Amino acid sequence: MSKRQILVTHALPYVNAGLHLGHLVESLQTDFWVRFQKLRGHECRLFSGDDTHGTATMLRAQQEGRAPEALLDEMRAAHLADLEAFGIEYDHYGSTHSETNRALVYEIWAALRAADVVEEREVTQLFDPETGIFLADRFVRGRCPRCDSPDQYGDNCDACGATYEPSELIDPRSSLSGAVPEERSHPHLFVKLERFHDFLDEWTQTPGRLPTETANWLRATFLSEPLRDWDVSRPAPYFGFEIPDAPGNYFYVWLDAPVGYVASTQEWCEAGNGALDDWWRNPDCEIHHFIGKDIAYFHTLFWPAMLKTAGFQLPSTVHVHGFLTVNGEKMSKRKGTFVLGRTYLDHLSPEYLRYYYASKLSSRVDDLDLNLDEFVQKVNADLVGKVVNLASRTARFVKDRTLPDAYPADRDGGLFEKAAEAGEEIARAYEIRDNARAMRLIMALADRANEFVETKAPWVLKKDPEKAEELLEICAIALNLFRQICIYLAPVLPRFESESARLLGLEGSARWKDAATPVVGTRVEKFRHLMERVDPEKVAAMTEASREAVAASEASVSPEASGSGTASEALAGEPLEAECTIDDFGRIDLRVAEIVAARAVPKASRLLELELSLGGSERRTVFAGIKKAYDPEKLVGRLTVLVANLAPRQMKFGTSQGMVLAAGTGDEDLFILSPDSGARPGQRIR
Ligand SMILES: [Zn+2]
Numbered sequence: 234m235s236k237r238q239i240l241v242t243h244a245l246p247y248v249n250a251g252l253h254l255g256h257l258v259e260s261l262q263t264d265f266w267v268r269f270q271k272l273r274g275h276e277c278r279l280f281s282g283d284d285t286h287g288t289a290t291m292l293r294a295q296q297e298g299r300a301p302e303a304l305l306d307e308m309r310a311a312h313l314a315d316l317e318a319f320g321i322e323y324d325h326y327g328s329t330h331s332e333t334n335r336a337l338v339y340e341i342w343a344a345l346r347a348a349d350v351v352e353e354r355e356v357t358q359l360f361d362p363e364t365g366i367f368l369a370d371r372f373v374r375g376r377c378p379r380c381d382s383p384d385q386y387g388d389n390c391d392a393c394g395a396t397y398e399p400s401e402l403i404d405p406r407s408s409l410s411g412a413v414p415e416e417r418s419h420p421h422l423f424v425k426l427e428r429f430h431d432f433l434d435e436w437t438q439t440p441g442r443l444p445t446e447t448a449n450w451l452r453a454t455f456l457s458e459p460l461r462d463w464d465v466s467r468p469a470p471y472f473g474f475e476i477p478d479a480p481g482n483y484f485y486v487w488l489d490a491p492v493g494y495v496a497s498t499q500e501w502c503e504a505g506n507g508a509l510d511d512w513w514r515n516p517d518c519e520i521h522h523f524i525g526k527d528i529a530y531f532h533t534l535f536w537p538a539m540l541k542t543a544g545f546q547l548p549s550t551v552h553v554h555g556f557l558t559v560n561g562e563k564m565s566k567r568k569g570t571f572v573l574g575r576t577y578l579d580h581l582s583p584e585y586l587r588y589y590y591a592s593k594l595s596s597r598v599d600d601l602d603l604n605l606d607e608f609v610q611k612v613n614a615d616l617v618g619k620v621v622n623l624a625s626r627t628a629r630f631v632k633d634r635t636l637p638d639a640y641p642a643d644r645d646g647g648l649f650e651k652a653a654e655a656g657e658e659i660a661r662a663y664e665i666r667d668n669a670r671a672m673r674l675i676m677a678l679a680d681r682a683n684e685f686v687e688t689k690a691p692w693v694l695k696k697d698p699e700k701a702e703e704l705l706e707i708c709a710i711a712l713n714l715f716r717q718i719c720i721y722l723a724p725v726l727p728r729f730e731s732e733s734a735r736l737l738g739l740e741g742s743a744r745w746k747d748a749a750t751p752v753v754g755t756r757v758e759k760f761r762h763l764m765e766r767v768d769p770e771k772v773a774a775m776t777e778a779s780r781e782a783v784a785a786s787e788a789s790v791s792p793e794a795s796g797s798g799t800a801s802e803a804l805a806g807e808p809l810e811a812e813c814t815i816d817d818f819g820r821i822d823l824r825v826a827e828i829v830a831a832r833a834v835p836k837a838s839r840l841l842e843l844e845l846s847l848g849g850s851e852r853r854t855v856f857a858g859i860k861k862a863y864d865p866e867k868l869v870g871r872l873t874v875l876v877a878n879l880a881p882r883q884m885k886f887g888t889s890q891g892m893v894l895a896a897g898t899g900d901e902d903l904f905i906l907s908p909d910s911g912a913r914p915g916q917r918i919r
Contacts, residue, residue: 236275236276237275237276237277238512238515238518239270239276239277239278239518239519239521240277240278240280240498240512240513240518240519241263241266241277241278241523242263242280242281242494242497242522242523243259243260243263243279243281243523244259244281244522244524244525245329245490245493246283246284246312247284248285249289249290249308251308251311251312251573251574252315252574253573253574254557254572254574254586254603255564257319257574257590258556258601259523259525259554260281260316260321261319261321261586261590261591262523262552262554262666263279263321264279264319264320264321264322264724265591265663265666265668266523266663266666266724267279267322268723269660269663269664269724269745272720272724272744273744274744274746278498278512279322279324280323280324280325280494280501281323281327281497282309282325282328282329282493282496283305283309283330284486284493285301285328286330286471286472286473286474286484286489287471287472288372288467288472290472291470291471294472301330305328305330309328311575313326315574315575316574318574318578319574319583320584320587320727324501324506325497325498326497327493327496328493329489329490329492329493329496331496333496334489334493337495337499338484338488338489338492341492341542341543342476342477344544345543348542350429350542351423351425352422353421353422354420354423355418356418356419356420357400357416358399358416358417358419359399359416359417360414360415360416361407361410361412361414362414362415363409363412364409364412365470367417367467367468368414370387370399371386371388371408372387372407372408373387373405373406373407373414374402374405375387375403375404375405375406376402376403377392377395377403378395378397378401378402378403379393379395379397380884381403382858385402387399387402387405391839391858391899392839392840392858392884393885394840399414421464421466421468421482422464422465422466422476422479422482423464423465424463424538426460426463426534426538427460427461427462429460429534429538429541430456432537433451433456433460433534433537433538434452434456436537436547437452437533437537442548442549442551443529443551444596444597446597447598450529451530460534465484465485465488466484467482467483467484468481468482468483469482469483473485473486473489487535488535490531491535494522495513495545498513512546513545514546516546518546519550520548520550521548521551522550522551522552523554524551524552524554525556526553526555526598527556529551532548532551533551553598554594554601555597555600556601557600558600558601558602559572559602559603559604559605560604560605561602563901565901566779566901566902567783567862568776569775569776569777569778569779569780569783570605570776570779571783572775572776572779573779573782577775579775580771580772580774581767581771581775584616584726585616585767587725588612588615588616588672589608589612592611592668592673593668594667594669595667595668595669596665596666605772605776608772609769609772612766613766615672615676615679616726616764617765619679619680619683620715620763621762621763623679623683623711623714623715624712624715624733624736624760624763625763626692627686627691627708627711627715628708628760629760630691630695630708631705632757632758632760634756634757635755635757636709636752636753636754636755636756637709637754638753638754639753640709640710640751640753641706641709642751645710645714648682648685648710648714649710649714649751651681652682652714652717652748655678656745656748656749658674659671659674659675662674663724668725671721674721675721678721679718685710686707686711689707709753712737712757715733716733716752717748720743720747721748729763732761732763735758735761736757736760737757737758738757738758820878821876823876823894823918823919824847824874824875824914824915824916824917825872825873825875825908825912825914825915825918826846826847826853826872826873826874826875826877826893826915827845827846827871827873828844828868828872829844829845829846831843831844831863831866831868831869833865834860837885838860838861839861839900840857840860840886841856841857841859842855842856842886842887843856843857843893845891846914848913848914848915851915853875853877853890853891854888855875855889855893856884856887856889857892857895857905858899859895859903861900861901862900862901862903862904863905868905871907872914873893873894873906873907874894874907875892875893876891876893876894878891879891893905894906
């Protein structure tokens with residue numbers, strides 16, 4: 234086996250938020266793979282860092298009244314602390330807001346200019362005259378041009394699913410200032426991606442480059458027609474790198490973000506680890522990116538085009554994974570299943586999550602479901618019940634004794650030899666990132682080892698002083714099988730391996746091939762308990778704490794909090810309407826209504842069809858965009874508030890006769906109103 238040189242990255246976490254369990258699906262599988270390669274004796278290095286630029290960072294720093302750099306430092310430290318607490322080992326963790334990255338971005342930009350693939354064109358966009366900022370689609374809200382629903386984003390309508398241009402919104406407002414946006418045009422710089430079409434056809438469709446699903450998707454979508462030019466500039470104000478030959482304009486965050494992989498490598502090289510070109514301009518170096526499916530097109534179209542133009546080595550493989558669901562659903566703040574890494578660590582051991590994710594991760598682009606009951610059951614049954622148990626019920630009988638000088642192969646029924654042979658199959662599974670298969674193979678070895686212990690019953694041998702030698706041999710076999718299993722688990726659970734080494738009096742770090750050679754002639758140390766069972770109450774406490782964290786962040790925008798001079802987040806996001814009179818208000822007829830039936834509208838991702846009773850036989854059908862926030866069956870029987878005299882609206886799925894009132898920003902963050910108990914259907918609200 235020749236020694237490979239492997240550079241690995243996972244996507245750079247964005248600086249604007251803490252890491253949640255979804256982020257960890259990616260960073261953990263990356264860490265498993267890197268640790269596996271190192272165990273196999275390869276030179277493998279892991280680089281990542283924070284992704285920092287963009288309007289979101291600029292606005293948040295402004296809102297918090299501090300320099301963006303202060304925000305960056307704080308978030309990078311928080312991200313790194315979480316990632317390291319989950320056991321992820323980086324060779325370097327950088328930031329895209331560094332002089333190293335700036336120089337590399339400029340170098341790549343100069344190459345794109347020299348290749349004559351950059352073009353300048355006017356772009357007309359909505360502009361906020363109060364803040365002086367061109368508005369991205371999500372910063373414009375107004376009424377849907379198709380169904381007239383209020384408060385919709387600039388690119389699509391939550392209520393009817395229409396997509397449109399921000400300029401088509403009725404009565405648009407900037408969500409930054411509440412100002413009426415104006416249309417303005419500004420020159421933007423574009424990379425003419427179509428020039429790379431033949432190259433990208435070949436590169437993306439090369440077997441082994443991308444998961445088959447991703448390669449097919451690219452071929453059926455982007456690559457089936459001329460590639461659109463990529464808009465890589467943003468006018469000031471913007472937090473990022475100013476474009477050297479276009480002052481007043483900044484590189485779009487997605488241009489400089491992946492360059493952060495190279496910058497992180499370079500910073501590591503400059504710390505005394507060799508030359509960047511040995512990694513990024515070396516055809517013998519493999520480059521592997523781990524990313525989520527949502528950012529696949531940045532990494533498989535724009536990024537290879539940039540690298541190729543600037544003469545860098547292209548990625549060997551881009552590993553693409555799906556999203557995390559919890560208990561079969563999208564993570565939900567309301568249900569407490571939107572769990573930050575930090576909240577998890579407050580309650581549970583990172584090793585539980587490492588093993589559980591490994592047991593679920595295949596090499597396909599599938600979503601991964603964290604089922605919290607299964608999480609408890611699987612960790613307890615496999616790690617505690619099979620692996621830890623194997624050592625805990627044998628090591629104590631031979632504490633302080635010396636293992637035989639020859640491994641008693643005649644007594645083990647070929648178990649050690651078979652497990653040594655299984656090592657190559659397990660390695661193949663790790664190599665192709667089929668961690669789930671690797672875990673199944675390892676647990677099958679653990680099952681056979683436990684059967685052996687069960688049959689030989691060392692606790693019985695212990696009672697007979699004449700069988701002391703047999704006891705030693707049986708325990709030596711069990712502990713050697715345990716040691717093998719710990720080496721195979723080491724990419725996922727490195728501490729299990731180091732503890733097994735300590736227990737058997739070994740020194741130095743393990744290599745994969747050590748699993749093929751039994752440990753003999755060393756002294757057995759005292760067994761230290763390796764892992765406690767997962768306590769389901771701690772899992773419940775974690776979800777409760779996650780719910781409370783959401784409630785606390787909502788309470789912080791209460792009127793008291795905003796009275797201190799800082800703007801309420803809710804009010805800033807949606808300024809108060811112009812004053813109205815009591816007569817204006819009187820024209821809106823609000824009624825208490827009982828939800829008597831509710832069902833999901835198929836093919837509409839956000840709509841529920843509600844049947845509302847206003848008392849007696851008076852019924853209304855209303856389509857409400859609350860599907861992501863409410864299970865329909867749980868709504869039946871409750872009272873809510875209906876805008877009863879709203880003109881009926883013809884929608885794709887039927888006519889909506891009125892509107893149900895709700896607060897919140899959309900999707901899961903929606904809260905329908907209820908009157909206090911005692912109100913009756915049909916009563917007017919004034
Ligand atoms: Zn609409």
